[in-house]
Amino acid sequence: MVPPDPIEELPPVTTVQSPPAPPTAIRPRVVARTGLYAVPAANAAVVTFFFVQAGFGSNALIVLGRLTGLYGALLMAFQLLLVARLPWLDRRIGMDRLTSWHRWVGFGLLWTLLGHAVFIAFGYAELSSMDPVNQIVDLAGTVEGVLRAVVAFFLILAVGAVSARFARRRLAYETWHFIHLYTYVAVVLAFTHQVAVGTTFTASSAATAYWYALWGVALGALLAGRVALPLWRNLRHQLRVSAVVPESDTVVSVYVTGRDLDRLPARAGQFFLWRFLTRDRWWKANPFSLSAAPDGRTLRLTAKTAGDATAALRHLKAGTRVFAEGPYGAFTALHRTRPEALLIAGGVGVTPIRALLEELHGHAVVIYRVGADRDAVLYDELRELAHAKGAELHLVTGPAVPDRLAPAELARLVPDVADRDVFVCGPPGMTTAVLGSLRELGVPKQQIHFERFSLAG
Template sequence: MTTVQSPPAPTAALRPKVVARTGLYAVLAANVAVVTVFFVQAGFASNALIVLGRLAGLYGALLMAFQLLLVARLPWLDRRIGMDRLTLWHRWAGFSLLWTLLAHAVFITFGYADSSGLDPVNQLIDLTETVEGVLRAVVALALIIVIGLVSARFARRRLAYETWHFIHLYTYIAVVLAFSHQVAVGTTFVASPTATAYWWTLWAVALGSVALGRVLLPLWRNYRHQLRVSAVVPENDNVVSVYVTGRDLDRLPARAGQFFLWRFLTRGRWWQANPFSLSAAPDGRTLRLTAKAAGDGTAALRHLKVGTRVFAEGPYGAFTTMHRTRPDALLIAGGVGVTPIRALLEELHGHAVVIYRVSSDRDAVLYDELRDLARAKGAELYLVTGPVAPDKLAPGELARLVPDVADRDVYVCGPPGMTATVLRSLRELGVPKPQIHFERFSLAG
């Protein structure tokens, strides 16, 4: 078998993920420092509980703005970090925000209660009745508590995605209410013209990022490209490929390994956004997605009519060749997770090994394409079939198939259980973390 000889993939002095992650940390740390300085300049209350409550409130406002930035879907961040990790950080920040705002409410209430002689419950009632903006803050906190509860794992697993997403949208109401509370009674907010300008700028950037990444950019791209279904091709009884064409697709910044949130504008589906990876590298003329029937929505894809209008948000994801560190690669796919792997193989240079893990031969979607593509590119392809146990992707098996695995970039995509197993195997084989690339595609189909 001949091997394609290509120049080694350049190893950047600073990897894109490191640059983006460090930048986010630096921005957050700088803003924490600025908020702390403004807090000190505003002066301290005589009551220590009130001081702690005000500081917790300021950090809560900062966390809320930072949360918005994480889910704004800004292309620069998304291509370098990935929606799955940004969403995970958003989740962590959300629970931190919940506890910070609870601390703010408790410290402020008990602090004023200590000064007035009222019990905490009556003190809270008095504050809501006499101080402008406090009632709005209480409503905002109640909304955040509800959102936090439905976002907890035990509740999230029991809710339909659409239900969870609808409840989550109330976050924006909470943001507006919290900001109006800060404007009305925030000591630090009005401490100086500089502090006031800072907070207005912070919220403008946070909300503007959301508007740009989640509204304006998708609207502009869909207006520009006018996407439509050009073909629907069943791959087997449960899997279908949908081909989408449009105008100027060569100017759409999509890469192999990325995914879109697809809306097919039919009467019963226009409101549903399904995340599916590209199953072929973008060629400037056509986009292809391949999906397995996992419910009524995905099962209906095979009944789409040619010419159906498509509204696509994206491209999203950092599962691309942008993050390569080595000249050779190992691609590991499980089940329908083969879709971004097949697209990546098309774009990769250097020698590649592809391992495709399925239960049986009939589950090997796109296998013929993979085989032909591997042959054309001089890649090695292994189809691994059989039950889950014994583990056929254990460290010994991987080392047997790919002896130089530690010298390759490794891309992994498949069901969560398989992905976790493979990642453990790679760690045991000593594959450096920067060479391991994966995204939790449970977020993305």
């Protein structure tokens, strides 16, 4: 038999707390998703109207080619919106889910554009004596904008290839991101092709105005979220490292201060993309969660050494300039649906959990899962905070097998788990196992909150 894990429990302490805010009737994530789904649906209807208004033509393959090309262009514009990192969407949906949608829409875009090329090639080949390949070559050499479309298609094909799971795992993020930037070149080439030869838009001034407005909004959102907003915030707040505090041999906390931090809309549970502007690290951005709730004066991140980037944090000097993009993430109290909460952390995933505990109102239970006592990062802080807020704290240690957070163990520690909001953050394997346990225990999906750090180009 495997001996039971050591579990440290702190009895709840009665404290005076502000009453929890009542849950909203309509969840913010539902509102954002509904709006996001409505955007491509509404634009698809508008494009279809203009397409029908322009006339079909006599060749069915060419008609299908034109229509798939239009829908492909819509997907391309939607791609830009998904990676624009607009705060309103990010706080309600989360960068991880937006990134996942971006990836799947990207594969849909690839197949749609492939259909566009095939239908157009075979359609025009029917009207001439050429085979489809030579027909494309002829169109590229004789029709304005077609060569640009061919180049754009092959660029998107290359980006799609390196975004496939088997290839993505073998590439460094920086390499993948650099290749991914060619998508923006493809966007420009594809757009100029559409306005040059797209009969749907050349036949109607209203359709042309709509198409320019659509792409203006998509590109404007991208520039606003990815360029203008980060630059403005960093110029305003003038972030600098104020202190570097080793938490253990492998874990370090970095304190960042700046101007008007009370005006920075950061919440416990969110993360930033941090660039520390030293000579050797200024070009690298790394996602680290806030490990303490923002107090309007200081931001704190805590990281475990997992490579050169995290190892270098220990050697930062006070006064080092910081460029931070964010805050990002939907792993916040904004999405609470119940007055009581369960917070489950694994390893260094305790950092956003610790920050959330500081902000949350209502009774909370915290479960901290680590391999051994020495791996419990920030545990002393967590224990003091739990004591001050009247929360229950369980430290669960031991090897990963057998599962220490199986349904029976979770039900023993938190009998009313199905009546609580549950926030989960930890290594992917642990997170997946805990989510499975929560489903078995009947915790409603809308009460389960988790976030996987994932960046998109």
